[in-house]
Amino acid sequence: MLEQRFLDIRHLDAGYGRSQVLFDLSLDIPWRGGTAVLGRNGAGKTTLMKAIVGELPSWRGEVVFDGHDFNRLQTEQRVRAGIGYVPQEHSVFSRLSVRDNLAMGSLFNTDASAIDRVLAIFPKLGHRLDQAAGTLSGGERKMLAIGRALLGNPKLLLLDEPTEGVWIGVIEEITERLIELAKEIAVIIVEQHLDLALRVASKAYVLDRGRIALQGAAADIRTNPELLRYLAP
Numbered sequence: 001m002l003e004q005r006f007l008d009i010r011h012l013d014a015g016y017g018r019s020q021v022l023f024d025l026s027l028d029i030p031w032r033g034g035t036a037v038l039g040r041n042g043a044g045k046t047t048l049m050k051a052i053v054g055e056l057p058s059w060r061g062e063v064v065f066d067g068h069d070f071n072r073l074q075t076e077q078r079v080r081a082g083i084g085y086v087p088q089e090h091s092v093f094s095r096l097s098v099r100d101n102l103a104m105g106s107l108f109n110t111d112a113s114a115i116d117r118v119l120a121i122f123p124k125l126g127h128r129l130d131q132a133a134g135t136l137s138g139g140e141r142k143m144l145a146i147g148r149a150l151l152g153n154p155k156l157l158l159l160d161e162p163t164e165g166v167w168i169g170v171i172e173e174i175t176e177r178l179i180e181l182a183k184e185i186a187v188i189i190v191e192q193h194l195d196l197a198l199r200v201a202s203k204a205y206v207l208d209r210g211r212i213a214l215q216g217a218a219a220d221i222r223t224n225p226e227l228l229r230y231l232a233p
């Protein structure tokens, strides 16, 4: 029987071809606040994001979002149900201007002030509206990708390494925006920067070879003596 929680993942298995990557994952994602997904390279974090957004089918288990049985929905329907996804790579259209990237993000948004709200969150984008996205710095590109996802009015934002390739001076700016966002909507953040992830998140899951190794309040995970064992290369 499917219960009506927010994002409720139960006994999820998924993988590529015949190779299983996720094993029996169960996660509860609350309505508001950040949830960090941590783990070393190859632990299965991106695969989990893809399974939530529907880029990868679940082999087994339930993914229920806001009452929707995601196993029955395609990616586009999941996005319409309220999922925003910022993938690790290729998250903006390099040849299009910042303005056109934002316009594409707002295709389904009838609120004319939505782009202004994104520009208020990331003012740097406002100075670059006519520039091709491919000419932006790494940090500005991530801001554009997050801004575009926000234009779909997501109830849950999935962020896969939002500070990868971002100059250290800009990481703090992005982090502060994510902390603010997580007060209004649910955010799942996959991050290599442990401190950043655990500042945005109030809850954390640590994956190890596709299984949940640790879970709990971010403050407890941060001080868990086992944590480094699961993050070390």
Ligand SMILES: Nc1ncnc2c1ncn2[C@@H]1O[C@H](COP(=O)(O)OP(=O)(O)OP(=O)(O)O)[C@@H](O)[C@H]1O
Pocket (backbone or CB within 6 Å): 016, 019, 021, 039, 040, 041, 042, 043, 044, 045, 046, 047, 048
């Ligand atoms: N398209 C694919 N086809 C086959 N195997 C894949 C594919 N993408 C990822 N994998 C494998 O799935 C496993 C988990 O990869 P995944 O990208 O989910 O890990 P991750 O925790 O996000 O790591 P990273 O931090 O390196 O992105 C790895 O063994 C990887 O080699």
